Amino acid sequence: MTHTLKAQHLAGEVLALLNRKADWDELIPQIVMLVKRTLEFEAVGLRLNDHDDYPYYFSHGFSEDFVRKENFLCTREPNGSILRDTEGNVVLECMCGNVIQGRTDAKYPFFTPFGSFWSNGTSHLLASTTETERQAGTRNRCNGEGYESVGLIPIRAAGHTHGLLQLNDRRPDMFTLPMVEFLEGLSGSIGLLISLKRKEEELARRKADISRLVGVRTRELAKTVDKLMAGIHREAPTGGAADTGVLDKLQAVLDEIRILKGILPICCMCKRIRDEDGCWRDLEEFIHDRSGVEFTHGLCPVCTGVAMGKMD
Numbered sequence: 001m002t003h004t005l006k007a008q009h010l011a012g013e014v015l016a017l018l019n020r021k022a023d024w025d026e027l028i029p030q031i032v033m034l035v036k037r038t039l040e041f042e043a044v045g046l047r048l049n050d051h052d053d054y055p056y057y058f059s060h061g062f063s064e065d066f067v068r069k070e071n072f073l074c075t076r077e078p079n080g081s082i083l084r085d086t087e088g089n090v091v092l093e094c095m096c097g098n099v100i101q102g103r104t105d106a107k108y109p110f111f112t113p114f115g116s117f118w119s120n121g122t123s124h125l126l127a128s129t130t131e132t133e134r135q136a137g138t139r140n141r142c143n144g145e146g147y148e149s150v151g152l153i154p155i156r157a158a159g160h161t162h163g164l165l166q167l168n169d170r171r172p173d174m175f176t177l178p179m180v181e182f183l184e185g186l187s188g189s190i191g192l193l194i195s196l197k198r199k200e201e202e203l204a205r206r207k208a209d210i211s212r213l214v215g216v217r218t219r220e221l222a223k224t225v226d227k228l229m230a231g232i233h234r235e236a237p238t239g240g241a242a243d244t245g246v247l248d249k250l251q252a253v254l255d256e257i258r259i260l261k262g263i264l265p266i267c268c269m270c271k272r273i274r275d276e277d278g279c280w281r282d283l284e285e286f287i288h289d290r291s292g293v294e295f296t297h298g299l300c301p302v303c304t305g306v307a308m309g310k311m312d
Helices: 003-018 024-039 064-070 094-100 122-128 177-235 241-261 283-291 301-311
Strands: 043-048 056-060 117-119 149-157 160-169
Touching (some): 003 024, 024 160
Antiparallel strands (some): 149 160
């Protein structure tokens, strides 16, 4: 089967997978394995961002020793701490680090305008190019393991690099430029899946936070109900306006408990809440109005890095 036919077959198979309702954790490895089988590569790997580093999320065909030694890309100081540049960004090693952090130059034939790296002969590449041309020093472990054909395709979505797709084979000349370009297009689909997966994870965390806040507020309200009920029993003999006031307070508390215990429709993109009137409101505003919880705002370490990058 020619490279063109393989690409067409692969595109159809990937589309079929995407149309299935499968868990992201199952779907992403299935796509990577489909790439491996269809293009007949010896080994494949998928690196994804995890805090500061980009370890293998999934790999197949590499030895355990290779994965263990190559799993992490962060450069370490002698004391073991992660090395960062002057802007606070982590410094990633090897060619994988170049591709993930965009240290590529398309004037060299082993880099593409998209930012991928590919070589059909790593031994010749190392012998015929300098570290400056390769953009950084490399560990050369792929070549040391005998892999002559190596491709590293960045996985991006919405301008964010989630990681990379890696294809290795000890046979030379496994790549063509059209194949690399096809894989670059495929990486966009993988990037979209990863973005959706992480949106779901973020939504689950938000729901957990809301559930925790609701639990705290519900316990507080239960104590208030107990106090109000005690007040009703004390004031029952009078039968006056005081009874009505206490009952009104009790009803308000019970209404709040009902709202807090209900199912909250939440937008998976902007995280707004749809209230009982059908209006979409900010999450913080919704919770504050019903529980009195005050929110403070700041930036997590990841978002701080993104914000600093946008300011440059």
